[in-house]
Amino acid sequence: xxxxxxxxxxxxxxxxxxxxxxxxxxxxxxxxxxxxxxxxxxxxxxxxxxxxxxxxxxxxxxxxxxxxxxxxxxxxxxxxxxxxxxxxxxxxxxxxxxxxxxxxxxxxxxxxxxxxxxxxxxxxxxxxxxxxxxxxxxxxxxxxxxxxxxxxxxxxxxxxxxxxxxxxxxxxxxxxxxxxxxxxxxxxxxxxxxxxxxxxxxxxxxxxxxxxxxxxxxxxxxxxxxxxxxxxxxxxxxxxxxxxxxxxxxxxxxxxxxxxxxxxxxxxxxxxxxxxxxxxxxxxxxxxxxxxxxxxxxxxxxxxxxxxxxxxxxxxxxxxxxxxxxxxxxxxxxxxxxxxxxxxxxxxxxxxxxxxxxxxxxxxxxxxxxxxxxxxxxxxxxxxxxxxxxxxxxxxxxxxxxxxxxxxxxxxxxxxxxxxxxxxxxxxxxxxxxxxxxxxxxxxxxxxxxx
Amino acid sequence: xxxxxxxxxxxxxxxxxxxxxxxxxxxxxxxxxxxxxxxxxxxxxxxxxxxxxxxxxxxxxxxxxxxxxxxxxxxxxxxxxxxxxxxxxxxxxxxxxxxxxxxxxxxxxxxxxxxxxxxxxxxxxxxxxxxxxxxxxxxxxxxxxxxxxxxxxxxxxxxxxxxxxxxxxxxxxxxxxxxxxxxxxxxxxxxxxxxxxxxxxxxxxxxxxxxxxxxxxxxxxxxxxxxxxxxxxxxxxxxxxxxxxxxxxxxxxxxxxxxxxxxxxxxxxxxxxxxxxxxxxxxxxxxxxxxxxxxxxxxxxxxxxxxxxxxxxxxxxxxxxxxxxxxxxxxxxxxxxxxxxxxxxxxxxxxxxxxxxxxxxxxxxxxxxxxxxxxxxxxxxxxxx
Numbered sequence: 107x108x109x110x111x112x113x114x115x116x117x118x119x120x121x122x123x124x125x126x127x128x129x130x131x132x133x134x135x136x137x138x139x140x141x142x143x144x145x146x147x148x149x150x151x152x153x154x155x156x157x158x159x160x161x162x163x164x165x166x167x168x169x170x171x172x173x174x175x176x177x178x179x180x181x182x183x184x185x186x187x188x189x190x191x192x193x194x195x196x197x198x199x200x201x202x203x204x205x206x207x208x209x210x211x212x213x214x215x216x217x218x219x220x221x222x223x224x225x226x227x228x229x230x231x232x233x234x235x236x237x238x239x240x241x242x243x244x245x246x247x248x249x250x251x252x253x254x255x256x257x258x259x260x261x262x263x264x265x266x267x268x269x270x271x272x273x274x275x276x277x278x279x280x281x282x283x284x285x286x287x288x289x290x291x292x293x294x295x296x297x298x299x300x301x302x303x304x305x306x307x308x309x310x311x312x313x314x315x316x317x318x319x320x321x322x323x324x325x326x327x328x329x330x331x332x333x334x335x336x337x338x339x340x341x342x343x344x345x346x347x348x349x350x351x352x353x354x355x356x357x358x359x360x361x362x363x364x365x366x367x368x369x370x371x372x373x374x375x376x377x378x379x380x381x382x383x384x385x386x387x388x389x390x391x392x393x394x395x396x397x398x399x400x401x402x403x404x405x406x407x408x409x410x411x412x413x414x415x416x417x418x419x420x421x422x423x424x425x426x427x428x429x430x431x432x433x434x435x436x437x438x439x440x441x442x443x444x445x446x447x448x449x450x451x452x453x454x455x456x457x458x459x460x461x462x463x464x465x466x467x468x469x470x471x472x473x474x475x476x477x478x479x480x481x482x483x484x485x486x487x488x489x490x491x492x493x494x495x496x497x498x499x500x501x502x503x504x505x506x507x508x509x510x511x512x513x514x515x516x517x518x519x520x521x522x523x524x525x526x527x528x529x530x531x532x533x534x535x536x537x538x539x540x541x542x543x544x545x546x547x548x549x550x551x552x553x554x555x556x557x
Numbered sequence: 558x559x560x561x562x563x564x565x566x567x568x569x570x571x572x573x574x575x576x577x578x579x580x581x582x583x584x585x586x587x588x589x590x591x592x593x594x595x596x597x598x599x600x601x602x603x604x605x606x607x608x609x610x611x612x613x614x615x616x617x618x619x620x621x622x623x624x625x626x627x628x629x630x631x632x633x634x635x636x637x638x639x640x641x642x643x644x645x646x647x648x649x650x651x652x653x654x655x656x657x658x659x660x661x662x663x664x665x666x667x668x669x670x671x672x673x674x675x676x677x678x679x680x681x682x683x684x685x686x687x688x689x690x691x692x693x694x695x696x697x698x699x700x701x702x703x704x705x706x707x708x709x710x711x712x713x714x715x716x717x718x719x720x721x722x723x724x725x726x727x728x729x730x731x732x733x734x735x736x737x738x739x740x741x742x743x744x745x746x747x748x749x750x751x752x753x754x755x756x757x758x759x760x761x762x763x764x765x766x767x768x769x770x771x772x773x774x775x776x777x778x779x780x781x782x783x784x785x786x787x788x789x790x791x792x793x794x795x796x797x798x799x800x801x802x803x804x805x806x807x808x809x810x811x812x813x814x815x816x817x818x819x820x821x822x823x824x825x826x827x828x829x830x831x832x833x834x835x836x837x838x839x840x841x842x843x844x845x846x847x848x849x850x851x852x853x854x855x856x857x858x859x860x861x862x863x864x865x866x867x868x869x870x871x872x873x874x875x876x877x878x879x880x881x882x883x884x885x886x887x888x889x890x891x892x893x894x895x896x897x898x899x900x901x902x903x904x905x906x907x908x909x910x911x912x913x914x915x916x917x918x919x920x921x922x923x924x925x926x927x928x929x930x931x932x933x934x935x936x937x938x939x940x941x942x
Contacts, residue, residue, distance in 0.1 A: 438594075439594045441592065446611045480593065483683070483725025485875055517932050
């Protein structure tokens with residue numbers, strides 16, 4: 107607790123619709139989707155056909171570049187459909203679940219007695235290897251890589267994010283097993299980022315075999331990328347891995363029980379959600395399963411993940427592999443007469459003192475998807491630095507990405523960021539530029555040219 | 558046939574429609590009236606309520622006190638010069654009628670070019686010129702001929718802004734470029750003692766009237782302070798602004814009101830303002846101890862366009878330094894250079910314009926070194942760890 111890293115920059119967006127700490131719906135598996143698009147850098151090779159029987163943990167597709175990395179079904183059932191998009195790109199594999207769930211048995215183990223090879227093969231075979239995200243670039247972890255260290259952020263500061271302590275309250279044993287197993291894969295240790303606000307109450311502070319770091323501050327203090335940049339910045343040639351708490355718990359359960367069990371509590375949040383609360387669900391859950399309970403209408407945008415960097419999956423979409431949050435907001439496709447000139451506009455929040463929302467600090471706002479302005483060239487850029495608690499110059503990194511200058515991107519810290527770390531720049535920019543998209547294009551270019 | 562019917566026809570002013578070539582213009586008026594119904598497509602699904610229109614309108618509002626005071630001061634100066642005893646309202650309306658044509662010319666010419674170039678580039682019209690158009694009449698002498706102003710505005714908008722790609726891409730502050738163009742092309746209308754006060758044709762002036770600005774007395778040879786005092790320009794008249802000068806620059810109080818708005822809303826950087834003042838004071842003080850002038854350093858802040866330039870011109874987010882450390886250096890050098898010009902170039906004592914334009918030019922260089930310094934420091938830190 108003594109060495110709290112206090113992050114002064116950042117912004118907590120006061121959006122309405124935090125989930126109440128209760129489970130309102132238990133989603134029964136019906137049709138479940140596994141989407142190759144959830145994994146950055148993946149070129150999938152399909153391993154099943156429509157009509158094949160699968161168990162929870164049976165492989166559905168593999169990575170073409172690295173066939174050891176398998177992607178498995180979270181439920182047992184029948185492959186119902188292989189969804190393809192333009193140019194036959196594999197978009198999703200739909201599995202129709204059986205009533206009774208059957209699991210592939212990977213064998214229960216004692217985490218402490220496993221060695222690196224057995225942890226690796228267990229994760230690869232069970233389909234949990236993709237739960238490790240490799241930085242730089244946020245891609246699937248390489249199977250022959252020994253990372254500098256593994257980082258886990260035990261809290262999430264994103265708007266309306268699921269409360270990690272609540273979601274994983276009864277999973278302490280799983281988390282410990284997962285951490286112990288993963289620690290075999292690196293010499294740099296497991297670095298656990300904890301929140302100063304609930305340091306002593308969170309079950310995470312009792313996890314053993316980790317190096318603790320305590321952070322305080324507004325979003326994005328809970329982003330693992332921000333934490334890494336304060337603990338051990340990623341320089342050229344470094345590789346680190348990150349795992350989310352939810353995925354660590356799944357890894358631990360696999361080790362403790364020998365089963366692939368991805369079930370998790372998912373927070374259904376947002377101003378358009380009726381009585382926002384948690385649901386018992388699993389990745390690949392269809393949005394339709396919660397449509398009635400949470401009032402998804404024709405004009406509701408369904409986001410898998412948080413409102414800053416989540417994916418718009420639509421009312422017929424499926425929850426992403428890594429996500430434990432669904433955000434529902436209204437489409438803001440309404441005009442507002444002389445809105446920009448209106449001095450008060452009390453229904454809108456602005457982090458800028460150009461509006462008066464600083465007068466009502468406790469107020470939560472009913473936000474929609476309106477862009478609130480037209481796209482312009484960069485003018486006001488200090489706002490980016492104010493929401494980026496990292497030692498980088500956001501505007502220079504953004505411009506390097508736009509220019510496609512990989513030397514400059516490298517200098518300005520492209521290795522340290524993923525789009526999610528600069529998501530707030532998207533939000534605050536008065537010129538309404540798509541910062542996350544620009545960064546993600548820059549990362550794509552780095553992957554292509556540095557390969 | 559059926560397919561053709563189902564294809565939505567573009568609207569009259571949409572791309573492909575009959576007047577599609579006008580769509581930037583129509584968009585501009587449409588988005589002026591309404592915040593558009595555009596929704597987020599990529600990236601963050603929600604966005605802050607603030608947009609560039611809001612930022613710009615704040616700057617325009619911040620300029621209102623200086624503009625209103627400037628209008629009154631135009632009438633006040635004329636009434637003193639001619640010895641006429643005018644009421645407050647008469648002074649104001651006299652000034653209003655003199656300044657309004659400057660505004661009309663600045664906005665019509667500038668916005669016309671902005672709309673045309675947006676149309677040519679097929680982009681939305683940027684609202685940046687709303688601020689430039691508000692600034693330009695405030696930094697020129699009231700008597701500047703309108704055709705000169707029109708040419709200067711056209712030059713500044715075309716060659717200062719549009720050739721670089723519009724607002725956000727320009728290197729120099731467009732309003733200052735207008736002034737610089739006027740100054741170098743028509744110096745007789747921009748300096749000397751006959752341009753600052755409008756004396757209606759046929760009217761005679763009172764005895765002892767010269768029309769020169771306090772700045773020109775203060776730095777015309779030695780004993781500037783006593784010359785200022787001789788002409789009745791004491792510190793308070795300089796702060797309140799009841800002196801001849803460019804339309805909006807004279808009143809330090811009106812400028813400070815604007816500064817409060819800009820700093821509070823975060824639209825302009827207080828770091829640039831503070832460091833510019835520090836730079837001005839520093840060189841002014843060097844001038845004092847070096848015996849170059851007897852005008853106290855703090856007079857530099859209230860004379861001429863120093864305050865106006867520091868608050869409204871140097872802080873332009875597009876043309877100033879982008880890094881926080883860079884802002885300190887950039888501002889300090891503006892203040893220091895402006896006063897240096899005053900002390901050593903009595904032929905043209907108003908150094909603020911040139912100081913800001915020069916530092917606009919060097920702002921990217923300052924940023925380059927600040928950013929490189931930070932990168933090097935970070936690399937070292939990691940290596941030692």
